[in-house]
Amino acid sequence: MTSGLSDSIGFYVCGFILLLVCALKVPALVRRRHDMLLRAACVLLFAAGCLMVLAAPDSVVALNQFTGITNVAAPAVYLTTIAFSGASLLLIINWRPAPLEQTRRASRVCITTYSLALLAVIALFWAGDAPVEQVTLFDVYYANTPYIREMIVLYLVAQGVAMLTASILCWRWSKEVHGSLRAGLLILAPAYLIVVSYASVRLAAVVARWMGYNLDFLAGDVTRQLATPASLLGAIGFVVPLAGPRVAEIARTIRHLRQLNPLWQAVRDVSTPGAIRASLPWWRTPPAVLLTGRKTALYDAVHALAPYCDPAVREFAYDAALRDGSDESTAAITAEAAMLLAARHRQRTNPDHQLQATETGAQRGVDLVPLSMALASPIVRNLQEHYVPQQKAARHD
Incomplete structure (x- = not known):
């Protein structure tokens, strides 16, 4: 056959x-x-x-x-x-x-x-x-x-x-x-x-x-x-x-990139003098390289915001988070996120008005992912709505 x-x-x-x-x-x-x-x-x-x-x-x-x-x-x-x-x-x-x-x-x-x-x-x-x-x-x-x-x-x-x-x-x-x-x-x-x-x-x-x-x-x-x-x-x-x-x-790398996206969207336009940001097309760059580049850019942005960070903002947000029922570690991360957003606003609106350099959590080695996820906290949003306008009013006065 x-x-x-x-x-x-x-x-x-x-x-x-x-x-x-x-x-x-x-x-x-x-x-x-x-x-x-x-x-x-x-x-x-x-x-x-x-x-x-x-x-x-x-x-x-x-x-x-x-x-x-x-x-x-x-x-x-x-x-x-x-x-x-x-x-x-x-x-x-x-x-x-x-x-x-x-x-x-x-x-x-x-x-x-x-x-x-x-x-x-x-x-x-x-x-x-x-x-x-x-x-x-x-x-x-x-x-x-x-x-x-x-x-x-x-x-x-x-x-x-x-x-x-x-x-x-x-x-x-x-x-x-x-x-x-x-x-x-x-x-x-x-x-x-x-x-x-x-x-x-x-x-x-x-x-x-x-x-x-x-x-x-x-x-x-x-x-x-x-x-x-x-x-x-x-x-x-x-x-x-x-x-x-x-x-x-x-899959873990892609998940981390997605988790870092809120923080990236918040600080991507921050001026980082001396830092070099290379364009990495996602369609031909390995995810691990994309993640490394993204973390580097985020640390550069956080470092650039350090002179504009106000410890008073951090304390205010920390106390608010504790009152809201958060544990100490969660409250600390939430406070860091709130301080960074306030520093971003200060750099945009009054770049010449730098405070004494404040060491941020990211500079101390805090994981960027919790910091990014904390941006969705109601504490951070409320601070943006109430504390930032107070900064504007104080500046005008």
Whole structure:
């Protein structure tokens, strides 16, 4: 049975993407060749990429024709499947925190077991006889053929055991961690279970042939339905722990920028002699750089307002905040915000009338975010409505 290129294009796209990612990790592997976790990740990516390419129907036909060996694509797919399964288990073993000696011992057992399984597949295919080409239903077609039968069972059991073990390790580990790592593990665990189901369904179709029944649809239609979600969840499960911290950091940075926006809107027009403000377009500037630039500009503005800050304003706002029910720390931040707004008004309306330089909370290292959020306080708004007009009247008098 042959298949058109349209049936294989999805396999090729996924396979080449995985191989490309693997190639991008080669320089790191050269630098850290003794890093078992990185080696397992590279083997996993390489095996997964090769598996997707070799499992494509067109690749099966092409490989059989190129080598001149009927059904040689079957052991090739089995070998990459076993390598992928072993690498997945090896990756989880080295990824999960454990005593170094325990990790090394488990790694040696995994490598030895799956290396022997690879050699056994080659030996069994060489000893068996599979003269009729089968592109998609090789498992069930040769379910009763000596040696080929054992090869099929070996690859399905090796795959199922590795995936089941990896799933159990992921479930157990997920109870010990939090955040994006836990999310990734909770995605990987069912993904591995789907692969276990895949292997079990194919094995059930093989056993049915042994008993004289025909359940070939299990190895065909059913397993095809399981392959896509398993691949998708597996990819997401590995990406989430890697990308999660970075995404979370970007989200925190953007949240801080939004929280600083009220303070920025209040002091962005403050004259800051000697300070250099570089324009940072948001669409091509990393959020972390934007946040650093924004904080620098805010500190420059606060420093420029220091000579116009009136301690009397701070005391007035502090007492008002305490009377309003605020605790001392909240009242202090509210008072700082009120004093800055009053200083901004004084600088705008009477720039030559500087007071004795007053050290503001921001200059003392107070977090700018609470200071920015305090601008929404009713105390600050009331002060702007009543205290600033009093300043104007006093100036006119």
